[in-house]
Amino acid sequence: MDELRVAFQGELGAYSELAAREFFSQPITVCPLVSFEEVFNSVESRECSQGIVPIENSLTGSIHENYDLLLAHNLFITGEIKLRIVHNLIVNPGVGLEQVRKVHSHPQALSQCKEFIRSLRTAEPVPVYDTAAAVRLIKDQNLRNAAAIASIQAAIDYELEILKSEIEDNHKNFTRFLIVSPDQEEIETDGKTSVVFSTQNIPGALFKSLSVFALRDINLLKIESRPLQGDPWKYLFYLDFEGSLQEIRCQRAIENLKEITTFLRILGSYHQGKQTEGKLHQR
Amino acid sequence: MDELRVAFQGELGAYSELAAREFFSQPITVCPLVSFEEVFNSVESRECSQGIVPIENSLTGSIHENYDLLLAHNLFITGEIKLRIVHNLIVNPGVGLEQVRKVHSHPQALSQCKEFIRSLRTAEPVPVYDTAAAVRLIKDQNLRNAAAIASIQAAIDYELEILKSEIEDNHKNFTRFLIVSPDQEEIETDGKTSVVFSTQNIPGALFKSLSVFALRDINLLKIESRPLQGDPWKYLFYLDFEGSLQEIRCQRAIENLKEITTFLRILGSYHQGKQTEGKLHQR
Numbered sequence: 007m008d009e010l011r012v013a014f015q016g017e018l019g020a021y022s023e024l025a026a027r028e029f030f031s032q033p034i035t036v037c038p039l040v041s042f043e044e045v046f047n048s049v050e051s052r053e054c055s056q057g058i059v060p061i062e063n064s065l066t067g068s069i070h071e072n073y074d075l076l077l078a079h080n081l082f083i084t085g086e087i088k089l090r091i092v093h094n095l096i097v098n099p100g101v102g103l104e105q106v107r108k109v110h111s112h113p114q115a116l117s118q119c120k121e122f123i124r125s126l127r128t129a130e131p132v133p134v135y136d137t138a139a140a141v142r143l144i145k146d147q148n149l150r151n152a153a154a155i156a157s158i159q160a161a162i163d164y165e166l167e168i169l170k171s172e173i174e175d176n177h178k179n180f181t182r183f184l185i186v187s188p189d190q191e192e193i194e195t196d197g198k199t200s201v202v203f204s205t206q207n208i209p210g211a212l213f214k215s216l217s218v219f220a221l222r223d224i225n226l227l228k229i230e231s232r233p234l235q236g237d238p239w240k241y242l243f244y245l246d247f248e249g250s251l252q253e254i255r256c257q258r259a260i261e262n263l264k265e266i267t268t269f270l271r272i273l274g275s276y277h278q279g280k281q282t283e284g285k286l287h288q289r
Numbered sequence: 290m291d292e293l294r295v296a297f298q299g300e301l302g303a304y305s306e307l308a309a310r311e312f313f314s315q316p317i318t319v320c321p322l323v324s325f326e327e328v329f330n331s332v333e334s335r336e337c338s339q340g341i342v343p344i345e346n347s348l349t350g351s352i353h354e355n356y357d358l359l360l361a362h363n364l365f366i367t368g369e370i371k372l373r374i375v376h377n378l379i380v381n382p383g384v385g386l387e388q389v390r391k392v393h394s395h396p397q398a399l400s401q402c403k404e405f406i407r408s409l410r411t412a413e414p415v416p417v418y419d420t421a422a423a424v425r426l427i428k429d430q431n432l433r434n435a436a437a438i439a440s441i442q443a444a445i446d447y448e449l450e451i452l453k454s455e456i457e458d459n460h461k462n463f464t465r466f467l468i469v470s471p472d473q474e475e476i477e478t479d480g481k482t483s484v485v486f487s488t489q490n491i492p493g494a495l496f497k498s499l500s501v502f503a504l505r506d507i508n509l510l511k512i513e514s515r516p517l518q519g520d521p522w523k524y525l526f527y528l529d530f531e532g533s534l535q536e537i538r539c540q541r542a543i544e545n546l547k548e549i550t551t552f553l554r555i556l557g558s559y560h561q562g563k564q565t566e567g568k569l570h571q572r
Binding site: 062063064065066067070088176178180182209210212213214216217219220223225226227228229230231232233235236237238239241281 | 345346347348349350353371459461463465492493495496497499500502503506508509510511512513514515516518519520521522524564
């Protein structure tokens with residue numbers, strides 16, 4: 007079996023790493039990188055065999071940067087996983103809640119724990135580029151008046167204490183991650199397909215685009231629009247639909263869609279991702 | 290004539306202020322506020338008569354926070370304006386390009402001038418919460434090794450020098466602003482309407498929603514999806530279409546749409562905004 011080298015953005019213990027270990031059933035080698043762009047680059051250059059990136063959070067919405075990067079790189083989506091995001095308040099050993107004046111984390115994690123941080127009264131949020139980096143920061147500087155918000159994995163990695171678990175304001179907090187690879191997947195059943203397209207400048211163009219799926223009873227799962235660069239107030243549409251390109255009806259829908267679009271790219275067919283609570287994995 | 294008090298996010302000289310002065314033909318009093326939420330609050334409490342917020346940039350896409358705030362507040366959209374964003378490199382008098390080591394601005398402005406900043410070779414970007422605040426910062430601290438990226442208005446306000454104008458990487462850089470008010474507008478011609486809805490959990494629900502417009506040859510201008518809070522992987526759709534609710538065919542489309550949706554709110558009918566280069570206005 008080939009070694010799986012999986013690239014992700016962030017430091018060890020980041021939610022992306024947890025998602026990667028949940029997704030792959032075999033042992034993997036993880037490559038933590040600084041930016042999402044580097045994740046795409048490392049897979050395109052085949053330094054890593056796969057990449058994993060968050061594409062959508064059930065509370066805060068799409069991560070548009072990754073939609074744009076899917077378009078800018080020649081990779082395929084080959085899988086997805088929906089991970090429940092459980093945030094923990096992490097401190098150096100012996101630090102009590104009443105000592106916490108600063109809470110370090112990624113801006114999105116801070117915003118997902120806004121009510122909890124407010125309830126601390128004396129603590130203020132401090133943005134850091136990555137949740138696991140926030141844990142490392144309070145560990146390295148041995149901060150006694152600060153806490154970090156991150157995964158349980160990050161707390162264990164840095165041997166710090168969890169003062170409180172599940173501090174996210176809304177527990178229905180899931181992030182959907184995509185697996186990206188240089189080669190397309192072939193899926194027989196339980197598949198979904200992602201495409202990106204721009205429509206001709208004709209009345210009802212978007213409606214006509216969606217009709218190619220409705221006519222064939224193909225269920226749409228998500229539509230996302232992004233600005234078409236250099237053409238103000240025109241859009242690219244990212245569409246996820248049920249079914250794989252191994253199915254005739256999906257092939258026909260795509261052939262039909264080509265008649266209406268000026269640009270169309272298949273981003274990949276892959277298995278619909280399971281929703282998981284996440285658990286601790288051996289490194 | 291009532292005094293117009295217009296709230297915006299940012300400091301004096303921010304692009305939102307420029308947009309406000311372009312939009313209103315009469316003199317206005319502007320109220321600079323720290324957050325978008327405060328803009329909505331100040332109009333809801335009638336401290337200000339109107340608010341102006343950016344909703345979409347032609348390069349970077351929607352400002353989703355303001356979509357969410359439209360839903361959370363009981364205000365109407367009563368106008369829009371599309372302002373060309375011209376970025377300037379602003380320095381203290383006498384500072385030359387070769388002295389600039391740091392470039393301060395709002396993260397979005399920095400990202401829109403990425404190529405230009407890279408071309409400076411020795412300069413690194415430093416994020417600040419507002420473009421005009423970046424100008425004030427280099428003025429107040431009399432920085433000789435730093436520049437700010439902001440509007441020409443901000444340069445004039447703080448009596449600083451423009452080293453280079455139009456430094457944005459892509460000149461087709463427009464931001465669309467919405468005017469929000471407590472009372473709905475009545476529009477006869479040249480109107481557009483914004484609505485937000487969630488669909489029933491039935492196959493082809495989005496397709497059916499768009500069909501109520503297609504059947505009546507009503508042109509769709511934009512569709513935006515946002516997560517439905519507490520219901521992972523379900524969405525709210527924000528839709529802009531041509532025509533005002535004073536037109537029978539639009540009223541009928543909305544009546545029809547109600548049959549398919551579980552939630553529907555009219556955000557307002559208003560005149561389609563003109564696209565403007567922006568000019569200097571007297572305060």
